Each structure stands twice: as C-alpha cells, then as structure tokens.
Amino acid sequence: MKINGGRRRIRALGRSRRALWWRRMAQKKYLQAKLTQFLREDRIQLWKPPYTDENKEVNLALKDLAKKYSDKLECCENEVEKVIEEIRRKAIERGTGNENYKTTGIATIEVFLPPRLRKDRKTLLETRLHITGKELRSKIAETFGFQENYIKIVINKKQLQLGKSLEEQGVKHNVKAMVLELKQSEEDARKNFQDEEEEQNEAKLKEKRIQRTKRGLEILAERAEMVVDPETTPYLDIANQTGRSIEIPSSERKALMLAMGYHEKGRAFLKRKEYGIALPCLLDADRYFCECCTELLDTVDNYAVLQLDIVWCYFRLEQLECLDDAEKKLNLAQKCFKNCYGENHQRLVNIKGNCGKEKVLFLRLYLLQGIRNFHSGNGEEASEYLNKARQLFKELYIDPSKVHSLLQLGFTAQEARLGLRACDGNVDHAATHITSRREELAQIRKEEKEKKRLCLENVNALKGMGYSTHAARQALQQARGNLDEALRILLSTPRMWLSDSDSETSNHQESPSQENIDQLVYMGFDTAAARAALRVFRGNVQLAAQTLAHNGGSLPPGLQLAVEEPPSTPSTSPSDSAGTSSASTDEDMETEAVNEILEDIPEHEEDYLDSTLEDEEIIIAEYLSYVENIKSASKKN
16 A cells, blocks of 8 residues: 555656646747747847857847847846747757758758657757658667657658658658657666567557558448448448438548548547557548548538647647647638538537537637647737637536436436537436437438448349449449439440449450350340440340340440450459468458457547547646746746
8 A cells, every 4th residue: 555655656746747847848938939929020130140150159149139038028037048049059050951951962850759858859860852761760760769660750740651752752951850659668778678578569569550550441441432231241431410321422432431530540549648649540531631622621520620639639749849830720620610510600500409519629729729829929819719718618517426417327428428518517408318319310320221221232133133333333323222213324324334344243255155145146136236245245144135125236336336345354363263261361350450440430429529628627727827927927027
C-alpha cells in the first residue's frame, strides 16, 4: 500500500512539473507571437543595423526596442529582450540558410522533434533536395538518435514517401518537417537489452497495424463496389444522418469510403491517445476526401469533423506550430458545419429534431480557435473563443447521477450521454428518445438488409442470364433496382457493358465452337449471325441469343464492328495454378485485416458526437488561466 501511495505522489509531482513547464511554454509562445506582430507592424528588420552589427552581433539599440515593447505590453523588460534576441538570432540563421541555398543548392529543413525531447524540440537540418525520402529519414534518425524504421516524417501535412525524391514531393527550402515516433520511449540510458528488444517489437507491431489498416480499408472499399451477401460477408455502407444508405456516384464512392474508413481508424487511435499513429490515418483520410467533389463535401459534416480531429491531433502531439494552416482548417470546419447544419442549426433541427449532441463539435471548434489565437498572440480573441467553449461546456455538462439512472434502465453510457444532451438533461425524455431511436434504427437496418438481399437476388438473376456482376450492378443502379428495366437497359445498349470481359461470364474462345453455333441455329437464327454474335460475346450462348432476339435476328450496328476486332485472350501465369495453401493464407490475412478495421468502426452511428469532455474541461481551464496570467502580469507591471 505504501509503495502504491508513493507512486501516486510521484505521478502527481510529475504532472505538476509538466503543467508548470506547459504554462511557461504557452506564455513564451504568446509573447513571441505578440512581439512578431509588433515587429511586422513597425517594419523592423532585426538582422540589419542598428540592431545587428557587421559581425552579426547584437547592438544596444535592441535594448531600447525591448524597453518600448515591454512598456506597450506592460510586462518584464528582461523577458521581452530575451525573446526579441531569440527572434533576431533565428532571422540571421534563416538569412544565412537562404544565402547558402542560393550559392550551393543545400536546403534547410526545420525539424520538429517529439515532445519528449523538450530541450531541442525544433532544430535545423541541411540537405539537398534530390535525395529520396528514405535518405532524409536516415539522416534525421542518425542526427537525432532515432531508430530509422520506427519514425515517420510528415511534411506539408503528408507522410514522406520513401521511394520518391524530396523535389518530387514538393519539399522546398525552409520547409517544416515533423517527426513521429512509432514507439513511446524515454531513451533512458539505463534500459537493458530486453527492454530495448520489447520496444522494437512494439514498434514493428505498430507498423504492421498501419499496413493492415491500409489493406483492410482497401478490401472494404472494393466490396462497396460489389454486391455481397449481408448475412455472410462484412461490408461498409455510407448512410445519411438518419441511418439510411445513400447512393454515391461510383467515381466518388471508393475515395469517400477510403476517406471515411481512414477517419474512423484515426479516431479509434485518438480515443486510445495514440496520436502518433492517429495522425497518418487522419492525413490519409484528408487526402482521399480531397478526391471527392466540393458539392459532396459541403453536404456532409464528416469533412468538417476531420479538420477538427487533425488540428486536435497536432495540438495533442504538442506540434501545433507545424500546422501552418490550422486557422484555414478551423475556418473550413466552421463553413462546412454551417452548410451542412444550416443557419443556427435549423436544417439539423428539421432532420433530427434537436441539435444538442452536435454542440460538442462546436465546443471543440471554439476551444481550438482559442488555442490557435493564443499561440498567435491574439489574447482578446483567444479569451473570446475560450469563454464560448466554457459556456458550451456548462450547457453540455452531464450530471453523473442522471447517467447512472439511465444505466439502471439498461441503456449504455454512450446512449445516456447522447440522449441527455439531445433532451437538455431531462432523464425521462432522454429514456423515451433513446428507446425511440433504437426502434427506428432497428427498422432501418431491417429495411436496408432486405434491400441488400433483394439487390443480390437481382444481380444473381442477371448473372444467370450470362451478364457479369459489374454489368448487372451498373444496370440495376440505372434502373433503381427494377430487374425488368435493368434487363431492358442491358439489351438495348450492349456496347455499354461489352468491354466488361468478366472471366466469370466468358469462355474466352477465339473462334466459336460448332456446338454453340448449332445451338443458336436450332433456335432459328441465321448461321452467319450466330457465328458473329458468338465472336462478339466470346462464346457466351445466352448473351448471343438474347441480343439476337432483341434485335430481330442480327447484331445492332454498334456491335458489328466488334466482329472484326480480335478477341482478348486472358493472360495466364504460373500463379493461376498455385496451391490452395497460399490462397488460404492470403485469405486469412485479408480476413484479419478486415476484422481489425471492423473492430474500430463504432456500432453507434453518432459515436463521433459522444464525449465525456474531460480533456476539454482541463484544457479550457488551462488556457483561460494562461490568458488571465498575462492580464494579471500586465496589471502588476
């Protein structure tokens, strides 16, 4: 018992020291941002006389400048002088780097190291831009003492690609590079070999998880383009705010599916506070969302939530200064929310009957806007946003006894929080709301499953007539699920799906067999027409017969040209006859990858709106205290 108590005291002491360090760093960043604003407004160039002499040393004029700005800010003159001198030295370093780049072509990269390296969090690295991403990673690992395979580099909000040169990836002189560690280590010199080996194994496992995530999402995105049995095959679907599936153009569907999948995986890592692994997933999600049309992104809140999650992740990694467009991302999120929810959330209220749950997103938005403004030296704006966040927290705070009351009724803690926020904290109304929503979702899921089953039956019916899965699915989409209309589309426009030479419906014969020709002749078709149709449809008797019958015994003009074209012959490879053992192993790996993704896909469709707000409460209080400390310091001075 005494040992446990001691451990608790040590951790508490660690937290208090960390809080004190955070406070000092936050105040220093605020002062740096404020002084940088003043220098820009006054058009002062610290690297030139009278502030810097010919030997690039500081001049006495800097003291006068520090006195002027300390009076303006009403804070300690010595502290202001130290910060201005730091700004001056960095400006000289930057100027030297620029001159060096012009003459030698050697670029300077500003490297932001992980939070555990507090003393030298930000440092400069010189390199040529024709080297590969792998060479840069090696250089960073060697320079700063990392294990190369256990770090990732993020530049311009993208993961550095190892096989491409820096120039190909848009890396330029003076760019910012953030280092993410795949292992959590204090780099203690006293670690023994066993500890080191365990950490390496942990990092390898994390890298494998990232690769499995990628493969699992690709498989699920591919299944979204297929028709699968909902009873036996896991798949993902895209639903609207009520839980019903929505049709997305095929050109957008895969990108959107991958974007949402990576986002969900990233959110799962965020919940576990594994920010170093979460960020690559979130950045991949952002990349795939950017492949979707603007009109689509303006109508869903997913993209706005992703922007918040990315900024939040950078903040929790203590690397917010690496994200140059944090303000842009937050403004984009705010705009998306307005487009999606309507002015004063009116559209959202019309659809869902309330907007209490979505206020959680606005609390996070206001909090991040407050933090960003504070780090930019905008104290008044920071205070305004932070107080808006605090006010929303008071509205959204949930009495634990009310949650307990709903738990006693058989609801989950998540349902309780969401229900209470939707019903302004009324327990009875929340219970009714949750029950009603459960019944509504159960009915929607039943209807969606039946719709999926009917679609599968229709696809199988068309496949039975000789059409490929892809052709059948495309026709049914155009026909809005009507089987007769889909068949009419297929018969009327055979050229549309002829290029889809699916192996499951094709015999791939270069010349039609006499047996197949005889079958069509027996049905009453001309021998020449039968031979031509079989050539076009590569020996598929069913498709040839249906097309000839639909067009009065001959091929339509659009298909007659295909008779002269040589049929494509499927390529074969030794792998086609590979043993079942290898195929079975691949299938097991794919199943594992898919299951790992599905484990992190929340069952509740409003999971992204659920939060205890414990972290937000602490951070709001911290940053408001920073603002108050600055005000208090000004008054004292």
